[in-house]
Amino acid sequence: MDSNTNHTGITRRRFLKDGVLLPLAVAIAGGGVSTIFLRRADARGFYLRPPGALEERRFLAACIKCGKCAQACPYDSIRMAGAGAGVAIGTPHIIARETPCYLCPDLPCAKACPSGALDGKLEDVEKVRMGTAVIVDRENCLSLRGLRCEVCYRQCPLIDNAITILPRHNQRTGVHSIMEPVIHRDKCVGCGICENACVRDKPVIVVMKSPPEQKDYYEF
C-alpha cells in the first residue's frame, strides 16, 4: 500500500478493490441499506405476495381481494393488507418475520384463487418466485462473524440449493472456519423462512423483490 497516492479517486477505488477496505465498505454500505431493509417488508414498500402471484402491477389489477387464498393457508401466513397499503388495500400478502410461507407441496392458496392473480396451475413449489432472500446486514450476521449459527441455511426448505455454505478461513482465530451462507438467486423461492428464523433482533437476511434478470455478456 502506497500512502502517497491515496488522494485521488482512482487510487482510492483501487484501494477498495484491493480488498483491505472491502469488509469495511460492505459493512458501512450494509449499514446504510439495512436501516431501510431491516424493517418489515410491507413497511419498505415491498409486499411479499403468496406463491404464484403475477408481476406486482398485473397482480394488483387481477386480485379481487376475496381472501380465499388466506382462508386456504393452513398456517395463517397470508393476511390481507390494511388501510395503510394504499392501492394495495385488501390484497393478500405475507409478513415473513411473523409467519413465513411454509411451501405446502399442493399450494392450496394458489389453487383457491378464483381470479388468476395467483397461478393455480403452478405445481412445483421449487418454481415459486415470491422474492429473493438477501443478507442485508453482513456486519450483524453471526455466521459471517465466525459463529456457528447458519440457522437460515439449515431451516431453508431448499437447503443446499437456495442456500449453501461456503467455508473460508477465519483469519482472526487462525484455526476455525467461517461458514458463510450463500444465497442462490436462481433457486431461492422467497418463502421467507430464513427471514423468520434469523436469530438477530432485526433479521439480517430478508426477502426482497427479485432483481430483474440481466443480460450477461460473459459466458461462465
Next chain:
Amino acid sequence: MELNRREFLKASAAAAAFAAAGASVLNPKLSVAGDAGIKWGKAPCRFCGTGCGVLVGVKGGKIVATKGDPAAPVNRGLNCIKGYFLSKVLYGKDRLTKPLIRKGDKMVEASWDEAMTLIASKFKESIAKHGPDSVAIYGSGQWTVFEGYAALKLFKGGIGTNNIEPNARLCMASAVTGFMTTFASDEPMGCYDDLDLGDTYFLWGANMAECHPVLFSRMIDNRLKNPDVRIIDFGTRRTRTSQMADQYIRFNPQTDLALLNAIAHVIIKEKLYDESFIKKHVAFKKGKENIGYGLEDKFKFADDPKPISFDDYKKFVEKYTPEYASKLSGVPAAKIVELARLYADKKRKVNSLWTMGFNQHVRGTWVNNLVYNVHLLTGKISRPGENPMSLTGQPSACGTAREVGTFTHRLPADMVVTNPEHRAKAAEIWGIDVKRIPDKPTYNATEMFRALDRGDIKVIWSQVTNPFQSLPHLNRYRKGARKGDGRFVIVSDIYPTKSTEVADVILPSASWVEKEGFFGNAERRGQQWFKMVDAPGEAKSDLWQTMELARRLGHGNLFPYKYAEKEIFEEYRKFTSGGKDLAPYEAYVKARGLRWPVVNGKETLWRYAEGHDPYVKAGEGVKFYKNKKDDGRAVIWARPYEPAAESPDKQYPFWLCTGRVLEHWHTGTMTGRVPEIKRAYPAAVCEMHPDDAKRMGIKNLQKVKISSRRGTIILPVDLNGRGKAEKGNIFVAFFDETKLINELCIDAYCPISGEPDYKKCAVKVEKA
C-alpha cells in the same frame, strides 16, 4: 438509561475492535472494563462437551453481555448459536425461585426449611424401613465437580449406598467402558490439537457439524489450509456433517461392528499393520458373546475376558471379509477395502471421532473397542495429529461424571467400589470407616428408574437433569414415578420441566455463573469459574442443597468446609495423582483451562506419549502405563457383530433414530427459553426418505403417526430438511417437550456399559 446503554455499546465496540486486532486486553479474573462499569469474568459454556470459553459481562447484579473468549484456546472467541445466547438461559420468565411441595395436584410454595425438613424425613424414614439402597440420587454431566463430588461422598461415604448415577450413563458410559477395557483408564489420549494437526478424519455416528459446532469449524479449517485433508463420515443418516465431508458412507444400523472388523480384516490380510508396535504395546483378548440386551429388570452381566494370541485374533477376523461386511452393512466391498487402506496409510495422520452413534448402542462397549483395534493395529495412536477421540455431549461429563466417578460402580479417578484397595483409599481421604462404602454396585440409570417403578427405590433426588423426558421407554418410568406407595421424587432444577411434573418436591437451583464452578471438557481440560451474579429469588446451588441434606441426616461432618468449592477441589485432587493429576485450584483460576495430567504445572496434550506424558519414561515411546494388568499394553478385543435389540419387521418396518439439532440442547429446557432460538427451531419434525413417503402417499409437512411397541407420537414429516433419513429409517430430535419421542425408544442397553440404545428401535409410520 440512554447514557448507560450508549456507554455499553461503546465498550462493546471497543472490545470487538480489540478482539479483531488480535489483542487480549481482558483479564482472566473479574475486572472492571473502563467507563462502561461492566465487570468481565471467564467461564466455560455450560452446553456441550466442547468447553468453549466465554466472557461474562456483569452490571448491576445482572449479566448484560456474553461473548466468546478470545483467549480461550478451544474456541478463540467463537461460539455457536447456543453459546451466543448463553446468558439468556438464566433469564427465562418462569425461573423457579422458591421450593415447592406437592399438596394433592398442586405444587405449593414453601420455605427451604420446610422443604429440607420434609426431604430429610423421607430419607430417614425410607432408610430406616427399607435400608440405604431404597434412596438414590440421579445427577448429571452438568454437575460441577464440587456438586458431583459432594453427592458421591454423601451417598457412598455417608448414607452408605451405591445408588448414585449420572445422566452421563445415557450418553458416555460406553465410551468409558471402551476406554477401561482397552486402556484401563478413562478418557482420550489425544486432544483438540489433533483437529488441526491430522489429515484424515473418520467420523462414526457423530454429527459434529451440529453437535460440536466449534470443533467442526476447526476441522473444516484444517482442510481449507491443507487440501490433502480427507473427512469420511460413516453414518446411518445424511447430516450437515455428511454434506461437508469428502465421503459419506451410509451403512445399515448396527453394522458398524461388522465394518470395523472388516477394516481390521483387510489391514491384516494386506499386512498393513505395524508389527513392532503390536509386539511392544498390544495384548489380545476375547470376552463373552451373545451377551443380551438388558431388557429384563435386574439384568446382570459380567464379562469373562480371556487372553488370546495375535494368531487367534487373525482367525477371529477372517470371517469379516469385505464381502461379508458388505452384505450386512450395504457398503460396497471395494469401498471397505479402500477405506481400510486409507486407515492404514503410513503417510497419513489418521483420527477417528465418534459420539452417540457409537455410545448409544446395545454393543457400545464393543464398537468402542473395535475402533481402538484399528488404531492399535496400525499404531496410529498417542501421537500428535493421530488419535481416536471420543467426543462428549455435556460440559462436565468428563470432569464430573467420569473423573469424579458419580456412577454406581465408581469412585474418583478410575477407581471402583468392587476393589478393596480403592475403597480403602477413598475411606482414608474421606476419614470414614471403610465398611461404610458398600462393595457392590447397585443400579445403572435405567435400572435405577426400573427400581423406582417396582418400588425398590422409594426416594430419588434428581439434580441438573431431566430424566422424565430423557429416559428411553419413557411411559413406564413416568408412570412409575407417580405410583405412590411411599415413592418420593425430588427434582432440583431452574425451570419447570417434564421431570418437575412428576415431583413431590421441586427445589430451585442456581445455574452456571450464579455459583462457583468447575467443568472438565472432552479433551481433559479442567476449567474453573467464579460466581458472578446471585441466583434469582431463593434459588440455591445444588452443592448447598446436597450439603444441607447431609447436615440434616447427621453426615455434616463429611463436609467441614469454610470455602466449600476450593476445599472440595483440593480434597478431590488427592485422588488424582498417578496419571490423572489435577493442578492446585489457584492454577485453574488463572488459566483458561488445563489438560490433565498436570504435573509440575505442565499440562499434557498427548497421554501415553513420550515427551508429552510425564509418566512415560525416556525411551519407551508409547506406554499404556495405566493397564498394569497387561504390563502396560493396550488390548485388542475380538468382538463380533451381533444384531440390535429390536430390528424392523413387517409390523414395525422402520428404524427410528433420535438425536440433537444445533439450536437446541438436550431436552430443550434452557434453549427453549431463548425466544430467538425457539423461533429459529420451534418444534420437532420427523425426517423421512422421500421414496418411503411417496410409496405411502405422504407429502412434505404432512402429519404422520409414528408408533413403536411402547408408544405413539404425531409429527409433521420433513422430506428435505437438514438431516436426510435413509430409506427405511426415520429420525426425530428429542428436545421438544411437547413431543416425547423417547416414549417410543426401547430401554435396551449395552450389557457392559449399561448405556441405552436411543439410535435403534422398530417403528411404523402412518398418515395421521
Next chain:
Amino acid sequence: MPVSGVVVSCLSGCAQAVSGRIAAFDGVEVHGVLPDGQIVAVIEAETVDAEVKLVSQLHEVEDVVSVRLAYHNFEDL
C-alpha cells in the same frame, strides 16, 4: 445514532502520531494503541451517512493505511 469500533493500521512507527491526529476528530475516541501499531477507536456519529463520511476522513489522515470495522451498531437510541 450509530456506534462503531474500528481498527486503524498505519505506517510503521507512526502509531502514536496517528492516534493523536485521529483523536482530534469530533466523534472519535481512541481506546488504545497495540504493541503492533494498530489503533483501536470508537466512532460515534449522528447518522450512518455522517459516519461513513467520518470513516472516509480517517482514511485521508496522514500515514493511515487502512481502517477496518470490527463492530457496528446503528439501532435508534
